[in-house]
Amino acid sequence: MSNTSIKSIKPLGFPWQTQDPFLFCVHHEDDYPKGNDVMGPAASLAGRQIGQDFAPNKENWRMYHGEQVPGFPAHPHRGFETVTVVTKGLVDHSDSLGAAGRFGFGDVQWMTAGKGVQHCEMFPLISKDKENPLELFQIWLNLPKANKMAAPYFAMLWAETIPKFIFTDERGKTTQVNVIAGKMENTQPPKPAPDSWAADETHEVAIWTIKMQPGAQWTLPGASALVNRSLYFYEGNSVQIADRNFVSHQAVELHADRPTILANGNTESSFLLLQGKPINEPVVQHGPFVMNSQIEIQQAITEYQRTEFGGWPWPSYEHVHPREKSRFARYPDGREEIKTL
Numbered sequence: 001m002s003n004t005s006i007k008s009i010k011p012l013g014f015p016w017q018t019q020d021p022f023l024f025c026v027h028h029e030d031d032y033p034k035g036n037d038v039m040g041p042a043a044s045l046a047g048r049q050i051g052q053d054f055a056p057n058k059e060n061w062r063m064y065h066g067e068q069v070p071g072f073p074a075h076p077h078r079g080f081e082t083v084t085v086v087t088k089g090l091v092d093h094s095d096s097l098g099a100a101g102r103f104g105f106g107d108v109q110w111m112t113a114g115k116g117v118q119h120c121e122m123f124p125l126i127s128k129d130k131e132n133p134l135e136l137f138q139i140w141l142n143l144p145k146a147n148k149m150a151a152p153y154f155a156m157l158w159a160e161t162i163p164k165f166i167f168t169d170e171r172g173k174t175t176q177v178n179v180i181a182g183k184m185e186n187t188q189p190p191k192p193a194p195d196s197w198a199a200d201e202t203h204e205v206a207i208w209t210i211k212m213q214p215g216a217q218w219t220l221p222g223a224s225a226l227v228n229r230s231l232y233f234y235e236g237n238s239v240q241i242a243d244r245n246f247v248s249h250q251a252v253e254l255h256a257d258r259p260t261i262l263a264n265g266n267t268e269s270s271f272l273l274l275q276g277k278p279i280n281e282p283v284v285q286h287g288p289f290v291m292n293s294q295i296e297i298q299q300a301i302t303e304y305q306r307t308e309f310g311g312w313p314w315p316s317y318e319h320v321h322p323r324e325k326s327r328f329a330r331y332p333d334g335r336e337e338i339k340t341l
Contacts, residue, residue: 035125106159182206236269
């Protein structure tokens with residue numbers, strides 16, 4: 001048996017392939033232009049493929065399903081969770097529970113769809129006098145059968161409150177880990193959603209974003225042998241992972257119980273790590289519904305057609321908040337949190 005911690009290597013497709021308990025991860029990176037009066041792009045939409053989730057776009061930005069503002073107008077989910085990590089730009093959230101938010105610049109939204117929720121995720125281009133770059137990861141984390149019909153839940157993990165683990169190597173080069181889920185040594189993450197697979201620490205779910213200075217070295221600590229671990233190298237020129245050189249962006253599946261040495265090249269590099277013990281249940285997916293059987297999928301479709309998972313309380317299916325609004329979260333119980341932009 002090889003001593004390397006590398007199990008397999010895959011290209012970074014669109015979306016990124018993940019391992020159980022995750023369903024997939026999408027990396028959105030769009031160089032949006034200046035905004036117009038309705039917070040859409042101050043540019044022609046002629047010839048653009050509106051209505052495409054993942055269409056590659058040589059113009060460097062996409063409208064996705066938005067007609068005026070880029071993003072994803074109201075759509076339903078059932079049976080899993082979305083964890084949305086925004087590193088650049090802003091996302092406006094509105095949902096069928098009456099919850100709303102504007103988040104970005106390092107914030108993370110954790111939403112348990114559970115038995116069913118509608119939400120829209122729009123990308124408001126609030127700056128009229130400069131470009132509006134956006135980068136985010138949306139991670140789909142499965143729910144076990146016992147929790148698929150849990151009550152929907154929505155939480156904001158603000159950038160200011162997400163713990164950072166910083167390691168300085170013997171040459172003074174640093175590696176920073178943003179600990180979104182799953183503790184890193186003594187650095188504890190925010191409390192996960194109550195019905196999440198991540199809520200049980202024995203499942204060893206981790207979501208970490210990792211940034212390494214040029215020339216930095218760091219050893220990714222081991223976890224249990226049962227854990228599925230994927231490391232996504234998505235930004236940087238080169239890195240050595242477990243003595244193997246990478247010069248292009250790759251997804252690397254690792255033996256979680258073996259520590260992995262990361263030796264960065266001559267530019268800053270960025271990674272996303274996803275890990276967790278597998279749920280090991282059947283996965284039947286139909287678009288935005290993820291259940292354990294085809295019968296349950298049909299039940300989800302029928303119920304959504306009948307109830308719209310609570311309807312839509314907002315004036316538009318691609319609702320955005322006022323331009324001058326700061327980062328905020330308003331929860332279904334009326335509680336509100338406000339942050340500066």
